[in-house]
Amino acid sequence: MxxxxxxxxxxxxxxxxxxxxxxxxxxxxxxxxxxxxxxxxxxxxxxxxxxxxxxxxxxxxxxxxxxxxxxxxxxxxxxxxxxxxxxxxxxxxxxxxxxxxxxxxxxxxxxxxxxxxxxxxxxxxxxxxxxxxxxxxxxxxxxxxxxxxxxxxxxxxxxxxxxxxxxxxxxxxxxxxxxxxxxxxxxxxxxxxxxxxxxxxxxxxxxxxxxxxxxxxxxxxxxxxxxxxxRHYGADPHERAADSVSYYGRLYNLVTFNDGYHQEHHLSPTAHWSDLPAVRERNRARLDAQPRIVSPVPAMLGFLHRRRPLLHRGVEGCPHASEAGRYQQEVKAP
Incomplete structure (x- = not known):
């Protein structure tokens, strides 16, 4: 534009x-x-x-x-x-x-x-x-x-x-x-x-x-x-819509120019930072079509995400596969 x-x-x-x-x-x-x-x-x-x-x-x-x-x-x-x-x-x-x-x-x-x-x-x-x-x-x-x-x-x-x-x-x-x-x-x-x-x-x-x-x-x-x-730990390296981890906290994304939209950034690397929320909406069906990781904390604090699914092992072999779905839901900022 x-x-x-x-x-x-x-x-x-x-x-x-x-x-x-x-x-x-x-x-x-x-x-x-x-x-x-x-x-x-x-x-x-x-x-x-x-x-x-x-x-x-x-x-x-x-x-x-x-x-x-x-x-x-x-x-x-x-x-x-x-x-x-x-x-x-x-x-x-x-x-x-x-x-x-x-x-x-x-x-x-x-x-x-x-x-x-x-x-x-x-x-x-x-x-x-x-x-x-x-x-x-x-x-x-x-x-x-x-x-x-x-x-x-x-x-x-x-x-x-x-x-x-x-x-x-x-x-x-x-x-x-x-x-x-x-x-x-x-x-x-x-x-x-x-x-x-x-x-x-x-x-x-x-x-x-x-x-x-x-x-x-x-x-x-x-x-x-x-x-x-x-940004990548536990993600599925074989699935383009689940090969990285996003965090949707509003305050973090405000001060980091939408850095938390990392899965969206992987899907559209040339998209301007201001367009990443729109990238998410355009790809919502694809993003929701398989288990993926949405972190409750920014990537820098990813070690606090204790119950993170390990999708790189395959959903069947993931210790927390039964919970994978809930991590697809948007995590609200505190």
């Missing part, structure tokens, strides 16, 4: 842009105030950095990767650079791995070759058709991502260009020559911006960078992995 010359989908995306700018400004402010802050203020500042980074990855940058905000490619490129500084990694690289890999294979289970096609699948490190253990997926995955970001910093020797050794990104980039070149250049620009902002942080306060930013960034990566884990 066209809404003017600036916004590609909706002028409400200006809120997401405002959040992006506010996060960058507040992060700089926290770095500047580190030296004069009390211990309590420092701890609170570190928690704020972790929360902002987590929110940006889960909500802001996630939505941007699926539906860039502007009609102008240049403005979208600037947003990618801005949020690459906010989330400590290339937004364009995130777009390639998330949109072109995760949403193609949708948290698939292992095939006969013993692996998954979805690189972020919760089954990838699991055994006997089960999800990987949460600590391995969340903490282990965060540590690997943290190390990967460190390696990207060292790509300064090639000015942060995507090298031939980066087989995943090379395979996911567009096959069209012009578009491929644009995507890889954007990753390079994102990485350069990320490194330059790290230099800026170090210049302001290297103590803040090491004692606050780095631990907060690692914590945010862990929380993001917990979120992704419970």
């Amino acid at each position: 066209a809404t003017g010359r600036i916004w590609r989908s909706s002028p409400w995306d200006a809120l997401l842009l405002a959040i992006s700018v506010a996060q960058f400004v507040l992060t700089l402010w926290l770095a500047v105030g580190w030296a004069a802050g009390s211990h309590l203020v420092r701890v609170g500042g570190c928690a704020a950095v972790a929360a902002m980074t987590t929110y940006n990855i889960i909500v802001v940058s996630h939505l941007f990767t699926h539906a860039p905000w502007f009609t102008s490619n240049r403005l979208n490129a600037l947003v990618s650079v801005l949020n690459s500084m906010n989330i400590g990694q290339s937004v364009q690289a995130y777009r390639l791995t998330h949109v072109r890999n995760h949403h193609r294979f949708n948290n698939d289970s292992k095939a006969e070759d013993g692996t998954t096609r979805d690189l972020s699948s919760t089954y990838r490190a699991g055994k006997d058709g089960e999800h990987a253990p949460l600590p391995r997926y969340a903490v282990g995955g965060a540590l690997r991502s943290f190390a990967d970001r460190g390696r990207e910093v060292l790509y300064v020797r090639r000015l942060w260009r995507v090298g031939r050794d980066e087989t995943v990104l090379c395979s996911l980039a567009s096959r069209g020559a012009a578009r491929r070149a644009r995507e890889l250049r954007q990753i390079q620009a994102d990485r350069a911006a990320h490194v330059l902002v790290l230099v800026l942080f170090a210049a302001i306060s290297w103590q803040w960078l090491l004692l606050c930013y780095a631990p907060a960034f690692l914590l945010s990566l862990t929380i993001v992995n917990v979120q992704n884990y419970y």
Whole structure:
């Protein structure tokens, strides 16, 4: 839907842009105030950095990767650079791995070759058709991502260009020559911006960078992995209308731009966040046609969903199969 010359989908995306700018400004402010802050203020500042980074990855940058905000490619490129500084990694690289890999294979289970096609699948490190253990997926995955970001910093020797050794990104980039070149250049620009902002942080306060930013960034990566884990835990990877988990609490979806509509997002990844409730209504018959999981809590708190059906084992083998139906009902926010 066209809404003017600036916004590609909706002028409400200006809120997401405002959040992006506010996060960058507040992060700089926290770095500047580190030296004069009390211990309590420092701890609170570190928690704020972790929360902002987590929110940006889960909500802001996630939505941007699926539906860039502007009609102008240049403005979208600037947003990618801005949020690459906010989330400590290339937004364009995130777009390639998330949109072109995760949403193609949708948290698939292992095939006969013993692996998954979805690189972020919760089954990838699991055994006997089960999800990987949460600590391995969340903490282990965060540590690997943290190390990967460190390696990207060292790509300064090639000015942060995507090298031939980066087989995943090379395979996911567009096959069209012009578009491929644009995507890889954007990753390079994102990485350069990320490194330059790290230099800026170090210049302001290297103590803040090491004692606050780095631990907060690692914590945010862990929380993001917990979120992704419970967005898919127990869902049926073989059923397109039941391969992820939704949460319909009104307050959560208000402050996260309908992030809880994850099954609907799987069904229509290109749908704008404001259209996800409509996606649910259009697909209601399909969604209600088989057991699926509707969580009573947001995905980040999925470990509290104790009686969750395990549909990935097959309804007949699910310990709570008799209760699967009631989880299809909409869960009202407290």
